[in-house]
Amino acid sequence: MTGKRDYGQFCGLAAGLNVVGERWTLLILRELMIGPARFNELIDNLPGIGPNLLADRLRTLADQGVIEQTAVAGDGRGKLYRLTELGWGLRAPILALARWGLQFLAEDDATGAVRAEWGFLAVQAMIADDRIPEADEVYEFRVGDQVFAVHVEGGSVSFSRGPADSPDLVVTSDPDTFVRIGARMLAPFDAVVAGDIKIEGEPEVMHRCTGMLGLS
Template sequence: MTKKRDYGQFCGLASAMTMIGERWTLLVIRELLIGPTRFNELSENLPGIGPNLLSDRLRSLTAAGIVEHTAVPSDGRGRLYRLTPVGEQLRGPVLELARWGLQFLTDADAAGATRAAWGFLAVQAMTDRDNVPAVDEEYEFRVDEEVFTIHVHDGTVEFARGPAAHPVIVINSDSQMFVKIGAKMTSPFDAIVTGAVKIEGDPDAMHRCTRLLQLA
């Protein structure tokens, strides 16, 4: 593996770019923010990266202490990659960058790859933590084959993969429409009218949820 070229600057941003600024690196981190993942799964979810380049990026991130790997009990040769505590510190910056990038998406981009699990990160990126509902409730999202939940409790917001125990609303959508709504390429109302999004549950809770996700 070749040595990384730094920017020769005594600056935190330059240091960060040395660690994670190479092509594909942040997208590898995006996948690991969703959860621990095996190499083959990373390769499948990052079409176009190529196995050699993916291996190089994982080695670099591991050497930097951002990623670690463990053995897979059922597979003597398999490795499960996950973020270290240092890597997990990237969640906030990466989500903010993703939210910022939504404004630049176009209809032409919709022809590219999409993945239901990215919706799990999308709701985190879209959440306005200054507008958390004053009630305790759960919102369940079903995006293609993925299910994830927003838990609102005591003025705080938590996110989890999997169904809600007691959802006040359940939202069904495909992954492409979910991204289009997040990017404000279409409104939740128009998506509901066309049947692209289906919502079951309390209408008042739906209004609270759309305000929380800055979609009102």
């Protein structure tokens, strides 16, 4: 970790922060959890980071084996960044931190950048493990121009990008409204009444879904 901050402590938390504790690093990892990305895509989705700083953060993460570079098919000079198996080990703590952080969002933050893809991670972060329905169901979320699905089967939850086959519930929303609901800044019922969110499905299915997300 030459040239990087080192806490100099024989502690797992300190060692982890030596790798991911620098500004912007966790947000870079958030983007790569959504999917592999090129350098310019990361720049576009992280307004304010600057190319030199992004390059430095990517280099550090690659040196530590958290991410890797791969070639882009059909582009001899293109590079694609993606998480390694080691990097995917950060999924649970990052989602837990995202869920914890929702309570600190305020109205002033609503003027900041928001992406439809962040809704994909927001739903994953909001899942309450002790409220997963016993019924096998599929919930489709259409957030902005992105579509993803939550699959509940056998008491476990999985996620996929793209439309679901015969979903039991379809939720349509813009990204801003979706984040507001997750942050408890807006109640789902009020959003439905205002026309900012549309829910299609049986009431009992909606109740199980919102319960799993801690919204009911």
